[in-house]
Amino acid sequence: MNCAADRDRATTLPRQRGPGRLAACLYGAYAWAAFALILLAFGTAIVALRRPARSRPVARAGCRLLFRLLGMPLSAHGLDRLPPASQRHLLLVNHSSFLDGLALMAMLPARPGYAFVVRQQFRIQSVLCPLLHALGTVVLAPSSAGSHAGNAARIAHALRRRGNLIVFPEAGFVPExxxxxFHSGAFVTAAQAGCPLVVAGLRGAREVLRPRGWLPRRAALTLEIGPMLQPGREDIGPSMRTARQAMLALTGEPDMAGQTQR
Known part of the structure; x- marks a missing residue:
């Protein structure tokens, strides 16, 4: 593993030197080794099971074991605010790290579970395609002028066929x-399908694995479930603004876009 400091980290964290830097590199190497072993063992089982209903409990167990091995406490609050299993919904969560999916999988219930909605942007997605497919992951087309309607249709189809969805309304993350x-796809889909949106906030993932950085750090991870919203069919703007304000309160992070929506 290359333990050279990431350029972006220099602007947000003081550079560690001496024993502290060595300890950080050793922990990072241990973390990636643990991840590789968990991925090999549990990933093989998930692909073999093929069906999301069977594979999600296995994935949750693997993710929880990983965080236990890494010494990272997990805490989830407000799970009782989630709709009943019979009511399909979209869960909106902030996006701050590549670790978000693992953390959510570890803390959310596996039955009936959630399918992640992701964008087709990274080559690693093609490598992990069998694993993502077994978990019911919905892969959207890259963002472009003509992709919004098609992606909204994909989300709607997945909601009908695969059940509850996790959507990152920011559609990506940056180091800062x-x-x-927010993008509007989830709100349009929820309004058309007449299903609720649930807002949630994930804390700690950015500290564990910063964007464009590959040296994990030990930190606690917290998920808090917030309010449930029902977007209006005529105008989704109020729902987007309400969801954004709720997520800001749940994450404790600054607002990078004010009330401007897309």
Whole structure:
């Protein structure tokens, strides 16, 4: 593993030297080794099971074991605010790290569980395609002028066929802390399908694995479930603004886009 400091980290964290830097590199190497072993063992089982209903409990167990091995406490608050299992919904969560999916999988219930909605942006997605497919992951087309309607249709189809969805309304993340501008796809889908949106906030993932950085750090991870919203069919703007304000309060991060929506 290359333990050279990431350029972006220099602007947000003081550079560690001497024993502290060595300890950080050793922990990072241990973390990646543990991840590789968990991925090999549990990932093989998930792909073999093929069906999301069977594979999600296995994935949750693997993720919880990983965080236990890494000494990272997990805490989830407000799970009782989630709709009943029979009511399909979209869970909106802030996006701050590549670790978000693992953390959410570890802390959210596996039955009936959630399918993640992700964008087709990283080559690693093609490598992990069998694993993502077994978990029911919905892969959207890259953002472009003509992709919004098609992606909204994909989300709607997945909601009908695969059940509850986790959507990152920012559609990506950057090294700087803060909640980015929301995209409208999840809100349009929820309004058309007549299903609720649930707002949640994830804390700690950015500190554990910073964007464009590959040296994990030990930190606690917290998920808090917030309010449930029902977007209006005529105008989704109020729902987007309400969801954004709720997520800002849950994450404690600054607003990078104000009230400007997309």
């Amino acid at each position: 802390p803060g909640l980015r501008r």
